[in-house]
Amino acid sequence: MKYIPFFGCMMTIKYPWFESAVRRTLANVGVELVDIDGFTCCPDPIYFQARDKMEWYTIAARNLSLAEQAGLDIVTTCSGCTATLSEVNLVLKEDADLRANINKRLAEVGREYRGTINVRHAVTVLRDDVGLDKVRETVKHPLNGLKVAVHYGCHLLKPSRVMRVDDPDRPVILDNLLRVVGAEPIRHEMTLLCCGRACMSDSIPDDMVTDILETIKRHDADCMGLICPTCFDKFDTGQVLLERKLQKSFQVPIVYFFQLLGIAQGLDPKDVGLHRHKVKVDRILDMAMA
Amino acid sequence: METQAKRKIDFSFRDKLDSAVEGFRHNYCYQCGACVADCPAGNYSESFNPRLILLKALLGFEDELISADSEIWNCTNCYTCSERCPQDVRPVDVIIALKNLCVRAGKAPELVVNVSDSVLQSGITTRVTSLAEKRRQELGLPPIKAYPVDELIKIVGKG
Numbered sequence: 001m002k003y004i005p006f007f008g009c010m011m012t013i014k015y016p017w018f019e020s021a022v023r024r025t026l027a028n029v030g031v032e033l034v035d036i037d038g039f040t041c042c043p044d045p046i047y048f049q050a051r052d053k054m055e056w057y058t059i060a061a062r063n064l065s066l067a068e069q070a071g072l073d074i075v076t077t078c079s080g081c082t083a084t085l086s087e088v089n090l091v092l093k094e095d096a097d098l099r100a101n102i103n104k105r106l107a108e109v110g111r112e113y114r115g116t117i118n119v120r121h122a123v124t125v126l127r128d129d130v131g132l133d134k135v136r137e138t139v140k141h142p143l144n145g146l147k148v149a150v151h152y153g154c155h156l157l158k159p160s161r162v163m164r165v166d167d168p169d170r171p172v173i174l175d176n177l178l179r180v181v182g183a184e185p186i187r188h189e190m191t192l193l194c195c196g197r198a199c200m201s202d203s204i205p206d207d208m209v210t211d212i213l214e215t216i217k218r219h220d221a222d223c224m225g226l227i228c229p230t231c232f233d234k235f236d237t238g239q240v241l242l243e244r245k246l247q248k249s250f251q252v253p254i255v256y257f258f259q260l261l262g263i264a265q266g267l268d269p270k271d272v273g274l275h276r277h278k279v280k281v282d283r284i285l286d287m288a289m290a
Numbered sequence: 291m292e293t294q295a296k297r298k299i300d301f302s303f304r305d306k307l308d309s310a311v312e313g314f315r316h317n318y319c320y321q322c323g324a325c326v327a328d329c330p331a332g333n334y335s336e337s338f339n340p341r342l343i344l345l346k347a348l349l350g351f352e353d354e355l356i357s358a359d360s361e362i363w364n365c366t367n368c369y370t371c372s373e374r375c376p377q378d379v380r381p382v383d384v385i386i387a388l389k390n391l392c393v394r395a396g397k398a399p400e401l402v403v404n405v406s407d408s409v410l411q412s413g414i415t416t417r418v419t420s421l422a423e424k425r426r427q428e429l430g431l432p433p434i435k436a437y438p439v440d441e442l443i444k445i446v447g448k449g
Contacts, residue, residue, distance in 0.1 A: 009414040009415045009416050010415075010416070012414075012422070012426075012434060013414070013416055013417075013418060013419065013422040013434070014416065014422070016422065016425045016426045016429055016431055017425070017429060019426075019429075019431055020429040020430070020431055023431070035432060037435055038435075038438055038441075039435075039437075040409070040413040040414065040437050040438065040439075040441075040442060041409045041413060041414045041415050041437075043406075043409045043415075044405065044406075044409065044415050045367070046367055047401065047402045047405035047406050047415070048405070048406045048409050048415075049386055049389075050386060050389035050390065050392075050393065050398065050402050050406070051389075051390070051393050051398070051402060051403075051406035052390055052393060052406075052446075053310070053311035053312065053386060053387070053390055054311060055446040057311075058445050058446055059409070059442060059445070059446065062441065062442075062445060105445045105446075106445060108444045108445055109441045109444050109445055154366075154367070154368040154369060154370075155369075158368065158369035158370065158372065158373055159369045159372045159373065159380070159382075160373060161372075168370075168373055169373075193330060194330045194366045194368040194370075196330065196331075196334075196366050197366075198365070198366050198367040198368075199331055199363075199364050199365070199366045200363035200364055200399055200401070201331075201335065201363075201364045203334075203335070204330075204331050204334045204335050204338070204364060204366070205366075207334045208330060208334055271429065273429075
């Protein structure tokens, strides 16, 4: 199983320990990542798409063409990159006129988008290609008793016409992966709510994040588990900022799924960056040390 | 929409919106409101309402839509409305088309301009820092590769 990894700006620069967690855990389940040169920002599905959709298509198509040249599917680990690359890949495969137009632009730099590869979020690679049983075999220290409030985030699932990962209203993929590492997924009323990161208003996301964190506390979960670095940013650093602003204390630890998988596989917690979080993750560290 | 009667209806705005990618989808909207109930921005504010954004587009209330402080910038891009819409309007995509018109008119929020400029100037949304390089080294990760900005400049803004 070989894929080209596309880690994106945020993970590469701001959260490299997530990249480390992904690289190490995927290697443990037999996935080979083949790094290639030349990728740029996906480009980002919020601000860059808002700027100019044709330019957004073009830059994404250029990234896709690089992977096509290497002849391997892309594996993504950021929901934003997944959203951009999946949508542009689908739209360009479906729309021959648009494809021709974009290829005129790509020809300026001697490239061509052909529509020969797929874009896969890493969790779908675990579920569909590796298989949950195989993943379970790599778990040496199951996180028994760890209650993880599941946060799906929007762009793994929606728009479902594009993403084709799971039922956007009744998803199970992350719950099942959490069970594989021995954790107990906790569903709550706000499991599917957006993190609000793309919203320009302050009050809308502040209220959303407050509601989500308070709901998780009410459900006595040990932490929130998610798979998107942007959601992570909003709930980890964002939580601390919100605590200051509202003079409140939430202290809900936030973890990226591949960190949990890494800990369950017996990786050093430092190699998955658990000590770098703004909201301390003591319970998970204790489990890792035990 | 009490003051609607005082506003000037301008159907020519629909042509303008059609000119933006995916903008034509606003024509499919029959104002059923299926997009409203599960809209997180709508549920967390008095003013955000995807159906009303579509109505304003259909009636051509351009001044309210095409500005840096327009309600459209409060969309969280969660795509729930696109899941609910029975007409394939894909309201998020119409909102993105409206945002593209804002940028074209020089009326986008500074953040949108800055982040997207960064992509064209450096190849990424943020800046490579020495701390990032150091952290990557500590974790045994490959060094950050050069971003081919020269290629981006050549492929955007054509056609």
